[in-house]
Amino acid sequence: MSLVGLVECKTRNVDSIKRAIGEAFRLIDYPLPKAEKIVIKPNMCYYWDWSTGQTTDPVFVAALISLFREEISPNVKISIVESDASAMKCKYAFKYLGYEKLAKDCDVNLVNLSTVETEKATVKVMDEVFEFMVPKIIMDADLCVNVPKMKYMSFTKISAALKNIYGCNPYPKKFEYHSKLDDVIVALNKVMPFNLHVLDGLTVCGSKTLRLGLVMASQDPVALDAAAATVMSINPKSVAHLKLAEREGLGKIKFTAKGADFDYFRRRFPQKSLSEGAIAFGYRVACKLGLDKRLI
Amino acid sequence: MKSARIIAVADTSKKALNYAKELGIRRLFTDYHELLKQPNIDAVIISLPTHLHVNCAISAIEERKHILLEKPIAAKLEEGEKIVSVARKHDVKLMVGYPLRFSRKFIDIKRKIESGVLGDIQVAHAINIAAGPFTHQVESNVPSAVPEWWFNKDMTGGGALIDLGSHMINLTRWYFGEVRRVKAYFGYRFNFDFEDHAICIAQFESGTIAVINVGWFSQKTQVSIELYGTVDHTFGTHKSHSKVITAIQLILGKNHAFFIPYLNEVAYFVGCIRNDCQPSPSGEDALRDLKVIAEAYENPILF
Numbered sequence: 001m002s003l004v005g006l007v008e009c010k011t012r013n014v015d016s017i018k019r020a021i022g023e024a025f026r027l028i029d030y031p032l033p034k035a036e037k038i039v040i041k042p043n044m045c046y047y048w049d050w051s052t053g054q055t056t057d058p059v060f061v062a063a064l065i066s067l068f069r070e071e072i073s074p075n076v077k078i079s080i081v082e083s084d085a086s087a088m089k090c091k092y093a094f095k096y097l098g099y100e101k102l103a104k105d106c107d108v109n110l111v112n113l114s115t116v117e118t119e120k121a122t123v124k125v126m127d128e129v130f131e132f133m134v135p136k137i138i139m140d141a142d143l144c145v146n147v148p149k150m151k152y153m154s155f156t157k158i159s160a161a162l163k164n165i166y167g168c169n170p171y172p173k174k175f176e177y178h179s180k181l182d183d184v185i186v187a188l189n190k191v192m193p194f195n196l197h198v199l200d201g202l203t204v205c206g207s208k209t210l211r212l213g214l215v216m217a218s219q220d221p222v223a224l225d226a227a228a229a230t231v232m233s234i235n236p237k238s239v240a241h242l243k244l245a246e247r248e249g250l251g252k253i254k255f256t257a258k259g260a261d262f263d264y265f266r267r268r269f270p271q272k273s274l275s276e277g278a279i280a281f282g283y284r285v286a287c288k289l290g291l292d293k294r295l296i
Numbered sequence: 297m298k299s300a301r302i303i304a305v306a307d308t309s310k311k312a313l314n315y316a317k318e319l320g321i322r323r324l325f326t327d328y329h330e331l332l333k334q335p336n337i338d339a340v341i342i343s344l345p346t347h348l349h350v351n352c353a354i355s356a357i358e359e360r361k362h363i364l365l366e367k368p369i370a371a372k373l374e375e376g377e378k379i380v381s382v383a384r385k386h387d388v389k390l391m392v393g394y395p396l397r398f399s400r401k402f403i404d405i406k407r408k409i410e411s412g413v414l415g416d417i418q419v420a421h422a423i424n425i426a427a428g429p430f431t432h433q434v435e436s437n438v439p440s441a442v443p444e445w446w447f448n449k450d451m452t453g454g455g456a457l458i459d460l461g462s463h464m465i466n467l468t469r470w471y472f473g474e475v476r477r478v479k480a481y482f483g484y485r486f487n488f489d490f491e492d493h494a495i496c497i498a499q500f501e502s503g504t505i506a507v508i509n510v511g512w513f514s515q516k517t518q519v520s521i522e523l524y525g526t527v528d529h530t531f532g533t534h535k536s537h538s539k540v541i542t543a544i545q546l547i548l549g550k551n552h553a554f555f556i557p558y559l560n561e562v563a564y565f566v567g568c569i570r571n572d573c574q575p576s577p578s579g580e581d582a583l584r585d586l587k588v589i590a591e592a593y594e595n596p597i598l599f
Contacts, residue, residue, distance in 0.1 A: 047430040047442065049486070052515060087441045096430075096486040 002220035002252050003028040004227040006259040010213045012202060017063035017215070021198060022071075024217035027258040030196065032071045035142035038078045040064065040108075041194070042147045043164050044093045045085075053205030056147050058098040060200040064147065065106045072143075078106075079137060083113035084172035090114065111137055113170045121191045125248060128180075130187040133170055144194040146221065150228040151205050152272055155181050157239045160228040161197040161221035162250070165189050182241040186248050189221060193250075197224045206232065206270035214265050222251025230262070233271045297559075300339075300566040306331040328352055332359040339389075339569055341562070342366060345443070346458075347451035350375040353390075357382050362389040364565045364575075368462040368589070369582035371453030376586050380579040391565050391575035392582035394466045396519070398560035401532040402467060405523065408530055409471055415527030417472065420506040422464040422521045428456060428492070428512030447488065455490030457482070458589050460510040465498070465585045466577055467521065468508065472500040474584070480592035481599070485513050496592050 005027030009020035025032065042056030050057035065078055080099060082090050090112035094100045103110045118133035138144060148164035155178060156163060165188050166174070166181075177184040201214030214231070218224040222245045226236035236242050236253050246253050304323035305316035313324045325331045332340070332355055339362035342352050349370050356363050363383070369392050370376035383390040396402050408414050429446040445451040452458065457480065469475065478498040482491035493511035500506065520533035536542060536554040545552065551559060568575040 047486075048515070089441075092442070092447055095488060098487065101487060 001254045001256045002218060002223035004216055004218045004220075004223050004255045004257050006227075006257055006262060006265065007215045008213050008260045008264075009202060009215050012057070012059055014059060014063045014066055017060055017202070018067050020215040021064060021067055021217065024198065024215050024259065028217055028219065030217070030219060032068065033143060033195075035068075035072055035076055037141045038068060038072075038076055038143045038145065039138055039141040040078060040080050040145045040147060041164060041168060042080065042082070042099075042200075043149045043159075043167070044082045044088070044090075044097055044099070045159075045167075046088050047093060047096050049097055050203060051209070053203040053209040054149065054151065055097055056149060056200045057202055058102040060202060061099075061147060062102055062106055064145065064198065065108060078108040079111045079141075080108055081111045081113050081135070081137065081168065083167055083170050085167070086173055086175040111135075113137070113168060114172050116170070118170055123187045123191045125183050125187045125190065125244070128183060130184065132188065132191055134191055135168065135170055138168060138192050143196070144192070146194040146197045148197065148199055149204070150199060150201055150232060152232065156185070156241055157234055158225065158229050158232060160199060160225045161194075161218075162186070162189050162225050162241055162245055165192055165194065165221075168192050182244055185241045186244045186250065189245060189250050190248060194221065195219065197221050199224060199228060201228075201231075201265070204269065207272045208270045210268070210270045212265060212268060214260075218255070220251035220255070222246050222253055223255035226253045226255050227257060227262075231265050231269050233266065233269070297563055297566065299563075299570060304331050304334055304337060329355060332356055332361060337361060339363065339565070341393075343393075345445045345451060346371045346453055347445065350379055353379045354382050357386050357388045357390075360386065360388060362565075362569050364391050364393055364562065365579070365582075366393050367466070367582060367585075368392075368453060368458050369579060369586055371451060371458075373583075373586055373590055376579075376583045380583050383579055389568060389575055390579035391568065392577050392579060393561060394463060394577050394582075395557040395561050396463055396467050396534060397470060397557075397577060398564060399532075399534050399557040401534060402521070405521065405530055405532045406471060409523070409525075413528060414523060414525030414530060417502075417504045417523050417525045419524040420468060420472070420504060420521060422468055422506060422508045423510075424460040424464050424519050425493075425509065425511040425514050426460065426517040426519075427515055428459060430512060449490045452490065454589070454593060455482075455488070455494070456492055456510045456512045457494040457496065457592060458586075460512070461494060461496060461508055461589060461592075462582075462585050463519070464508045464510060464521070465496075465588050466581065468498065468500070468504075468506045469581075469585065469588070470577075471523075472502050472504040472506065474501045475499070475588045475591075476501050478588055478592045479595040479597050481597040483511075494592070495597075497597075498588065498592075 005024035007020040007023045048054040094110050113135045117136045121134045122131050148161045151159045153159040199216040201212050204212045229236040305321050306325040306328040340356050341364045343366045429442045476499045480494050480496040483493040486492045496508040498506045522531045
């Protein structure tokens with residue numbers, strides 16, 4: 001069973017978050033390795049800033065950078081990476097979400113993976129072979145750190161560590177993968193295995209946005225996602241990409257939680273009610289049936 | 297609408313043209329000049345990015361087409377002035393789209409002000425706060441790409457103030473008359489070179505002071521106005537029904553409540569053409585709004 005460390009962090013400032021992240025690493029027995037080049041992948045799904053709970057808080061990333069500089073080396077080269085998506089362009093998202101300012105303040109690089117050198121890689125998931133272009137900056141890094149959020153998602157039930165790596169695919173027209181999203185998420189995690197996963201649960205977006213104050217860390221993305229799903233009151237075994245990821249050897253759904261009271265966060269997480277789920281489902285069906293076109 | 301028919305659509309987007317085709321429009325163009333040359337078109341609705349208004353509007357006027365133009369009238373004052381003067385020269389009806397003027401709630405407030413039941417309006421607070429271009433529920437709750445021009449101040453003429461503020465400035469001018477002086481605070485939460493929120497303080501010739509509060513920073517939309525008179529207060533808002541009510545309305549084949557003012561606006565514009573009367577809000581009206589906005593940009597409140 002993999003370890004997942006949980007720490008409560010009530011204050012949104014670099015020092016408090018840094019302490020919480022350091023504690024989470026200690027709980028999972030993770031000593032920071034020697035590294036010259038570090039890649040950090042936050043979640044920047046759209047033009048929604050940290051306060052909505054949808055995207056990784058730049059202050060959380062600043063705390064992580066400060067910890068690496070303290071514990072690994074003040075001269076370690078750090079790059080924050082993201083790629084263009086169907087509805088989001090990095091050049092605007094970096095600015096909008098506060099990452100341009102963070103890069104300037106912390107002297108780190110901002111990298112749009114859709115514009116960098118890549119190498120072709122093939123990977124097999126179940127019986128299907130997938131081909132992706134893998135950014136060289138990820139292949140060359142000594143330490144790859146995934147900093148996801150935890151969210152409900154209509155296509156995949158949850159979005160956390162495994163889903164965040166989907167954003168490392170430099171191909172911008174990501175909606176083309178939606179028909180086999182679970183397989184593609186697992187395939188991308190196989191070609192770009194990250195060393196460490198640190199979930200920013202300070203502000204979360206469930207049925208509503210809430211300051212949850214949760215920091216979770218694990219070396220196992222499947223375990224971290226299983227823990228996130230449990231906090232969100234979703235059975236991890238009902239999440240197709242988690243089951244597939246376990247089958248493909250990316251990690252274990254069964255996890256051991258260490259640190260703060262797991263149930264405390266589960267009770268506080270703003271879970272989707274049955275009626276909200278039904279309304280959202282009905283609305284999607286209405287749109288699918290073309291009823292929205294009656295607006296005209 | 298029985299008194300007018302949409303017979304042609306021009307757009308550079310194939311998706312938009314396909315949508316028009318699905319709705320039964322047979323004359324489709326990728327170049328608007330070709331549409332404007334069609335002889336049996338009386339009027340056009342121009343709903344283009346702001347920086348493209350001037351050329352398209354002038355081409356339409358030169359082809360003697362009456363125009364319902366998306367707000368703001370233009371990105372720059374001189375472009376707005378050009379549109380208005382060419383329309384006047386060619387005797388073409390020019391209306392600018394401010395749908396709040398066609399919302400029953402806001403029309404009721406206008407009647408209350410004119411009837412005197414509120415007394416003299418001393419203070420007003422107009423709010424238009426939403427996600428602006430950073431909206432995500434355009435199509436089936438799937439995030440939609442923000443068109444590039446929205447990030448270019450030269451193309452938009454500014455940020456939240458020109459985009460959302462133009463609605464509220466037009467509405468408050470309709471209620472209280474001309475603006476004597478205006479100042480504004482501009483906020484830049486999202487680090488762009490255009491404001492994502494603004495708070496305008498406008499003093500009207502009538503003596504009313506209006507605080508106009510606009511923003512692109514919120515996932516929740518609020519469009520409202522509060523009026524405080526010497527006799528009474530009033531409040532009006534323009535909003536959607538809940539998703540459930542909207543879904544029921546759509547299933548019953550009714551129009552989405554949020555869009556009824558838009559339909560009223562087009563019906564009024566068609567009526568102005570049929571009855572040969574000048575539409576309001578006119579091009580001149582929208583140009584005055586743009587002048588107030590330009591003055592606000594020139595008079596920032598700094599902290």
